Amino acid sequence: MALSLSWGINNLIEVEGVEYELDLEFSKVLRFFDLWKDNDLSNIDKAFISINMLLVDKGVKVDMEILPSLLTAIVKRIAGDKPPKNSIKRDLKGNALEEEKKYYDLEEDAEYIYSSFIMDYGIDLIDEREKGTLHWDKFNALIIGLSDNTKFKRVIEIRQMEIPEKATAEEKEKIQKAKREVALKSNRELIEFEMMDLKQKREYMMRKEETNGE
Known part of the structure; x- marks a missing residue:
């Protein structure tokens, strides 16, 4: 600059x-x-x-x-x-x-x-x-x-926020919900993938492979 x-x-x-x-x-x-x-x-x-x-x-x-x-x-x-x-x-x-x-x-x-x-x-x-x-x-x-305290800076803070290891299930869900609500379109799919359990991730990857193979 x-x-x-x-x-x-x-x-x-x-x-x-x-x-x-x-x-x-x-x-x-x-x-x-x-x-x-x-x-x-x-x-x-x-x-x-x-x-x-x-x-x-x-x-x-x-x-x-x-x-x-x-x-x-x-x-x-x-x-x-x-x-x-x-x-x-x-x-x-x-x-x-x-x-x-x-x-x-x-x-x-x-x-x-x-x-x-x-x-x-x-x-x-x-x-x-x-x-x-x-x-x-x-x-x-x-x-x-x-x-x-501006909306823009608060949104960035939510996007950067890490989920604490010691957070309760309720606290984790609250943070995940907040991150989903303000996620960028380009990052939304990645966020949703990270929130899946192991079984859901396997099913997701299988669907992606089937789609790519068409």
């Missing part, structure tokens, strides 16, 4: 000796991530569309030879190359990475993030999107700074 209280925000990237200025308004960056989830487009199409989306100068001609380097530079600027300890490291789809575990999703958790920004900062992200002035770096800093 390039948020600096001393120097402000740097929106410039350099590729093969040429500087390019980026428009990193937060909703544009979110749409950049959404674009890379679109399976109907080729990677080449995604690259050209996303570059055109984020370059300030729409008249810049981008050759195929420079396309990979330019896209890599854009992704590094957005997601960070070697982020500091408390920054958010992301994959190409915008998802936060932490020790290969995914605890939140910018798309699935949009309502939690929206309500939490209003609660802590009085910021309406829909209004900010229409204004087009909230920078991606500021958005990330504000997410990091959300207080623990």
Whole structure:
């Protein structure tokens, strides 16, 4: 990230000796991530569309030879190359990475993030999107700074929660229910599998093998 209280925000990237200025308004960056989830487009199409989306100068001609380097530079600027300890490291789809575990999703958790920004900062992200002035770096800093009593932070805490070994059956069921209610779609199947007993797991694996063999 390039948020600096001393120097402000740097929106410039350099590729093969040429500087390019980026428009990193937060909703544009979110749409950049959404674009890379679109399976109907080729990677080449995604690259050209996303570059055109984020370059300030729409008249810049981008050759195929420079396309990979330019896209890599854009992704590094957005997601960070070697982020500091408390920054958010992301994959190409915008998802936060932490020790290969995914605890939140910018798309699935949009309502939690929206309500939490209003609660802590009085910021309406829909209004900010229409204004087009909230920078991606500021958005990330504000997410990091959300207080623990916001809905977003409480949901993450539940997802990260471990079930204590000495918990009673009632306590375990309560925690499991809470985790199911806020589970990300991508993690829900894994959570349900972990909650099965040995017999249920064997039956589940047999069904999966039968499905894969069709």
